[in-house]
Amino acid sequence: MEMALAEARQAELMDExxxxxxxxxHGKVIGAGHNMRERFQNAAYHxxxxxxxxxCEYLGSWRLEECDLYVTLEPCMMCSGAIMNSRIRTxxxxxxxxxxxxxxxxxHLLSDSRFNHQVEIRSGIxxxxxxxxxxxxxxxxxxxxxxxxxxxxxxx
Amino acid sequence: MEMALAEARQAELMDExxxxxxxxxHGKVIGAGHNMRERFQNAAYHxxxxxxxxxCEYLGSWRLEECDLYVTLEPCMMCSGAIMNSRIRTxxxxxxxxxxxxxxxxxHLLSDSRFNHQVEIRSGIxxxxxxxxxxxxxxxxxxxxxxxxxxxxxxx
Numbered sequence: 001m002e003m004a005l006a007e008a009r010q011a012e013l014m015d016e017x018x019x020x021x022x023x024x025x026h027g028k029v030i031g032a033g034h035n036m037r038e039r040f041q042n043a044a045y046h047x048x049x050x051x052x053x054x055x056c057e058y059l060g061s062w063r064l065e066e067c068d069l070y071v072t073l074e075p076c077m078m079c080s081g082a083i084m085n086s087r088i089r090t091x092x093x094x095x096x097x098x099x100x101x102x103x104x105x106x107x108h109l110l111s112d113s114r115f116n117h118q119v120e121i122r123s124g125i126x127x128x129x130x131x132x133x134x135x136x137x138x139x140x141x142x143x144x145x146x147x148x149x150x151x152x153x154x155x156x
Numbered sequence: 157m158e159m160a161l162a163e164a165r166q167a168e169l170m171d172e173x174x175x176x177x178x179x180x181x182h183g184k185v186i187g188a189g190h191n192m193r194e195r196f197q198n199a200a201y202h203x204x205x206x207x208x209x210x211x212c213e214y215l216g217s218w219r220l221e222e223c224d225l226y227v228t229l230e231p232c233m234m235c236s237g238a239i240m241n242s243r244i245r246t247x248x249x250x251x252x253x254x255x256x257x258x259x260x261x262x263x264h265l266l267s268d269s270r271f272n273h274q275v276e277i278r279s280g281i282x283x284x285x286x287x288x289x290x291x292x293x294x295x296x297x298x299x300x301x302x303x304x305x306x307x308x309x310x311x312x
Contacts, residue, residue, distance in 0.1 A: 043218040043242035044200075044209050053200050062199040077265060078237025081258075085234050086199035099272070102237075106270055107263075109233055114262055116255070 001094060001126045004070040007034040007047060008133055014039055018133045021047035021071035023055035023064065023088070030067070031055030047071060048079035052086050063087050072130040074101030074123070080109045083119055090120040094130025157250060157282045160226040163190040163203060164289055170195055174289045177203035177227035179211035179220065179244070186223070187211030203227060204235035208242050219243050228286040230257030230279070236265045239275055246276040250286025 007020025011034035023031035033050025037043065048071050056062050068090040069083060074097040083091055091103065091110065102109045103121060110119040163176025167190035179187035189206025193199065204227050212218050224246040225239060230253040239247055247259065247266065258265045259277060266275040 037218050041216050041218050042209060042212045043220070044205060044212070044238055045218075046241075049200060053198060056198045056200070060197050062193050062197050062201075064199070076237055076241065077258075077271075078234055078241050081232055081234025081237050082200055085202075085232065099270075102233075106268075107265075109263075112262070114255075 001070050001072070001092065001130075003029060003032070004047075004072050004094070005126065005129060005133065007032055008072045008130070011035045011047070012133070012137055018137050019047045019071070019073045021051040021069060023051045023067050023069050025055065025059065025064070025067045030058040044078065046076065046079050048075055049082050052082050052088070056086065065089060068092065070125070072126075073097050073134065074103050074105060076100045077102045077107075077109070080107075084110060084115060084117055087117050088119055090122060092122045092125045094124070094126050095134060096123070096127075157226050157228070157248065157286075159185060159188070160203075160228050160250070161282065161285060161289070163188055164228045164286070167191045167203070168289070168293055174293050175203045175227070175229045177207040177225060179207045179223050179225050181211070181215065181220070181223045186214040200234065202232065202235050204231055205238050208238050208244070212242065221245060224248065226281070228282075229253050229290065230259050230261060232256045233258045233263075233265070236263075240266060240271060240273055243273050244275055246278060248278045248281045250280070250282050251290060252279070252283075 003022045004020045008018040012018035016035045019035040022029050031051040031054035033047045035047050036045040064086040069088045070092045072094040074093050080102045098105050159178045160176045164174040168174035172191045175191040178185050187207040187210035189203045191203050192201040220242040225244045226248045228250040236258045254261050
């Protein structure tokens with residue numbers, strides 16, 4: 001999870017919501033990604049999806065059956081789907097996402113036995129650190145917005 | 157939907173499960189994709205995701221708020237998530253996907269009011285044609301597999 005956190009900090013440096021993910025295969029990192037939605041203005045550029053795509057490329061296979069994914073925040077619907085579609089074995093995640101998380105918060109999509117694959121879930125890994133990174137980011141964003149509003153009011 | 161079907165036929169030509177999608181913005185197609193999972197061995201290369209990524213690139217924005225998506229098969233969890241994340245306005249789809257569809261078959265993910273965006277759904281568009289394309293594809297696959305097994309048995 002330390003490496004996923006390092007990825008998240010990369011996102012933060014680019015003013016992106018700090019979320020990071022890595023894919024591990026037999027002890028080796030074969031995919032890594034951080035949120036790059038704003039930079040590339042692409043709705044699909046989430047940390048998990050980018051890490052999974054890189055891992056598929058590395059293995060030359062869409063099946064990541066012996067791979068585990070580590071991500072700092074509970075995955076959204078799209079990334080839960082990518083985790084399922086790529087047959088990831090175990091998902092380790094840090095902070096819960098009560099507004100959009102589909103692994104344990106709003107749904108339990110990855111444990112639904114109607115799908116042809118189920119994913120092992122380990123949550124709360126370095127939860128506090130993952131959560132603080134996000135909280136501090138949003139605090140800074142709010143502060144910057146407030147300052148911008150104030151400055152605009154003073155000009156008017 | 158005719159254009160999404162044309163995309164699906166492109167997939168079929170490459171021995172991919174024939175699924176096609178397009179994104180339309182103010183009457184213009186700005187994103188198109190067909191399933192390329194096998195060719196590129198990438199779990200994320202579904203028709204809808206590729207069409208959405210292309211549309212984001214075209215508009216230079218991850219927000220596809222005034223865009224509609226047409227796809228021949230009911231989207232899976234990953235593609236439902238990409239549709240939601242990109243704020244697609246209306247989803248038009250052809251055939252139902254009882255095993256993995258998360259729009260109306262197994263879940264109603266795109267209508268859940270807990271998320272910050274809901275998508276208008278229009279299903280059953282050219283349903284028969286979309287379904288037949290898939291049925292005939294899988295029929296051919298089964299036939300080819302049977303022939304391969306028979307040939308292998310004759311050799312032993």
